Amino acid sequence: xxxxxxxxxxxxxxxxxxxAPAQSGPAxxxxxEKTGTVRVWLFDEANRAPKEAxxxxxxxxxxxxxxxxxxxxQWIPVEGRADKFSGAFNDPSNAxxxxxxxxxxxxxxxATKALADLTGDLSAWKEGTDIIxxxxxxxxxxxxxxxxxxxxxxxxLYYRTDIFTELxxxxxxxxxxxxxxARKIRAAKPDLYGISVGxxxxxxxxxxLWASGGELAKSDGAKWTSTVDSxxxxxxxxxxxxxxxxxxxxxxxxxxxTGTQSVQAFSGGKAGMTIGGxxxxxxxxxxxxxxxxxxxxxxxxxxxxxxxxxxxGNLLGVFNATKHRGLGTEFxxxxxxxxYQDKMYTAMGNLPTLGSVQQKLAASDPFLKPFVDTLKAGxxxxxxxxxxxxxxxxxxxxxxxxxxxxxxxxxNAALADAVAAMNKAFGG
Numbered sequence: 189x190x191x192x193x194x195x196x197x198x199x200x201x202x203x204x205x206x207x208a209p210a211q212s213g214p215a216x217x218x219x220x221e222k223t224g225t226v227r228v229w230l231f232d233e234a235n236r237a238p239k240e241a242x243x244x245x246x247x248x249x250x251x252x253x254x255x256x257x258x259x260x261x262q263w264i265p266v267e268g269r270a271d272k273f274s275g276a277f278n279d280p281s282n283a284x285x286x287x288x289x290x291x292x293x294x295x296x297x298x299a300t301k302a303l304a305d306l307t308g309d310l311s312a313w314k315e316g317t318d319i320i321x322x323x324x325x326x327x328x329x330x331x332x333x334x335x336x337x338x339x340x341x342x343x344x345l346y347y348r349t350d351i352f353t354e355l356x357x358x359x360x361x362x363x364x365x366x367x368x369x370a371r372k373i374r375a376a377k378p379d380l381y382g383i384s385v386g387x388x389x390x391x392x393x394x395x396x397l398w399a400s401g402g403e404l405a406k407s408d409g410a411k412w413t414s415t416v417d418s419x420x421x422x423x424x425x426x427x428x429x430x431x432x433x434x435x436x437x438x439x440x441x442x443x444x445x446t447g448t449q450s451v452q453a454f455s456g457g458k459a460g461m462t463i464g465g466x467x468x469x470x471x472x473x474x475x476x477x478x479x480x481x482x483x484x485x486x487x488x489x490x491x492x493x494x495x496x497x498x499x500x501g502n503l504l505g506v507f508n509a510t511k512h513r514g515l516g517t518e519f520x521x522x523x524x525x526x527x528y529q530d531k532m533y534t535a536m537g538n539l540p541t542l543g544s545v546q547q548k549l550a551a552s553d554p555f556l557k558p559f560v561d562t563l564k565a566g567x568x569x570x571x572x573x574x575x576x577x578x579x580x581x582x583x584x585x586x587x588x589x590x591x592x593x594x595x596x597x598x599x600n601a602a603l604a605d606a607v608a609a610m611n612k613a614f615g616g
Contacts, residue, residue, distance in 0.1 A: 219511040223256035226512050226519055229272070229287040231502065232263040238535035245531070246523050257515060264288075277302045280509035285516040288338065291326040291501050296574035298329035304506040307333040309517050315525050318542040326569050327503050335503025336524040339538035342497050342559040342567065343391060343486065346454055346472065347461045350480045351377070359484045361491040363399060363427060366461070370436045373460035382436040384459035385428070386445025387590040388583070391498045392463040393428040398568050399488045399495035400424030405571045405610065412571050414610035416585070417603040425589065425603065432593035439593045454481075465500070466539045466559045483555065485562045499567035501541065539563075575613040584609045 233239050240263075247259045262284070264272055269289070276283035277300040289297060297303055310316040310324075310333055319337060327335040345366070347359060352369075355376055360366035370382030385392050397404070402421025405412045415421060432439045437459075445453070447463075454462035455475025463486060464472065472481065485494040504520035506513065522528065529540040533549055539559060540546050546563075550556040570576045579585075588606040591597040597605070 218507070218509050218513055220513045221511050222254075222515065224512060225258040225260050226286065226515050227284040228259060228261045228519070229264050229284045230261055231269070231288050232265050233536070236263065239532070242528060242531045242535050243523070246519075246528050250519055250522055254515065254518075259519065269293075273297065276507070280507070283507045283509045285510040285512045286504060286506055286520055288502055288504055289335065291335070291337070291499070291503055292570055292576065292580065294327060294334055294503065295329045295572045296577045297505075298332070298334050299574045302508055303334045304508050304510070304513065304517075305332045305334065306336065306506065306517070309521075310336060313521050315521070315542060318526070318544050320541055320543050320546070320563065322563070322567050323499060323501065323541045326499050326501060329572055335505040336520050337541035338502050338504050338524050339529070339532060340541050340563070341465045341467050341500035342539060342562050343395070343463050343465045344483050344497070344558045344562055345461060345486050346451075346464045346468075346481055346483050348459075348477060348480055349482050351380075351460050359482070360487050362487050362493075363396065363489055363495065366487060367427065367431065367436070370431060370461060374436050377460070381438075381442065381453060381459040383431055383461040383463075384445070384450045384453035385431050385437060385442065385463060386447065386450045387429075387432060387439075387443040387593055388445060388586045389447040389450050389463070390580075390585050390589075391447060391500065392450065393425065393585065393589055394498050394568070395463075395486045395495035396428040397421050397424035399486075399493075400427065405614070407571070407573075412573050412575065412614040414607040414614070416588070416610070417600075417607045422599050422603055425585075426592060426599045429589050429592035429599075432589070439590075443590045443593050466556065467537055469537050469555060483558045485558045485565070494562055494565035496566055496568045497562045499563075499569050501539075571614075573614065575610075575615065578613045579610050582609065582613070584613075 230243065243261060250259060251257055283302065323337045323340050324333065327333050327337055351373060355372060357369050357372065360369050373380060374382035400420045400423045402418055402424045403415050405414045416425065431437055432442045450462050451464045451468045451471065453459050454464065455472040455477055457476040486497065487493065488495045504524050506516040506520065510516050526542050526545050529542055529545045532538045533540055540549065546560055550560045584606050588602040591602040592599050
């Protein structure tokens with residue numbers, strides 16, 4: 189998932205983030221009343237006003253088209269969402285009709301049977317065919333679609349144009365060049381991190397793993413098995429962990445950095461590069477590096493290639509217990525449609541999930557190009573299983589990265605431990 193208070197941070201997310209597995213509760217049968225109050229849960233934001241303004245406009249439009257209908261929005265803190273959703277799963281009478289949730293939570297939430305299957309609804313929706321397929325895949329569990337992708341979060345490489353010019357560097361075309369540039373920046377300017385990344389920044393590490401040909405896990409259809417100890421995955425994780433060294437980003441300072449903290453170091457002028465999301469743009473613009481940075485896709489292992497990025501993002505879903513099944517679905521299709529995705533980008537910088545809206549915005553806003561190019565090149569996602577929330581909350585991968593970076597364990601031992609922990613969560 190990606191959230192701005194990763195955000196998420198998101199993702200999220202944030203910029204992206206997992207949560208404790210939801211408790212499985214009873215799924216209640218709902219109804220399809222055409223009047224009454226539609227209860228909506230949306231994630232709160234550090235700066236909620238622009239988001240709230242867009243939502244209020246959508247509510248006004250929705251109410252004008254539906255006589256006798258009210259829409260009540262409750263703003264949910266991302267950090268407390270696990271308990272909030274668990275309560276709704278276990279007590280359908282307290283569940284909303286509609287809710288926003290992160291795509292990394294889909295599998296665990298779907299397992300409760302509390303969310304409505306929207307596969308047929310989105311297939312029939314006139315804008316449904318415009319949803320980018322790889323983004324729609326993040327809304328699925330066991331072949332069913334449980335949410336309308338509201339926005340997606342993609343990460344790319346932010347770099348200091350002034351420093352690159354001063355040192356005669358070019359935007360890196362490969363991961364090897366990225367590492368070399370980071371080392372050169374640190375050597376020339378020891379008061380800066382060559383690149384600010386962190387041991388707790390899983391979604392910055394994953395492009396290194398995937399670009400090297402590794403995968404997090406494999407599935408035989410019934411069971412997931414971790415593959416982070418494969419030679420390819422090991423090479424990618426090690427390459428990322430080696431960024432957390434004294435000659436790039438010292439482990440004493442960087443081993444515990446999260447994604448948010450990594451981006452904050454860059455925006456505060458303390459790093460030559462960082463890995464950040466489209467959703468970090470406004471925060472960086474408010475930092476000391478405004479006017480002195482640019483963005484390119486995270487490069488792959490060969491020149492001209494783009495490393496696969498994690499496709500974070502948030503969805504809009506409908507609860508099975510709702511007494512307003514039709515109204516709830518119509519509301520998310522309005523809020524998640526082209527008109528309001530455009531408005532949400534203007535308000536919050538959220539990258540749309542509809543291809544036509546992305547293309548329109550990218551044509552008018554050059555900043556979006558590296559993120560759209562990354563999305564077009566192909567993104568990847570975490571294993572679509574409820575176990576991922578447990579793996580994420582236990583910091584399995586960050587622990588391995590930190591051990592390798594600090595020398596606590598070599599890559600073989602650290603990733604062997606990670607495999608054991610992941611397989612235990614998978615039920616192995």
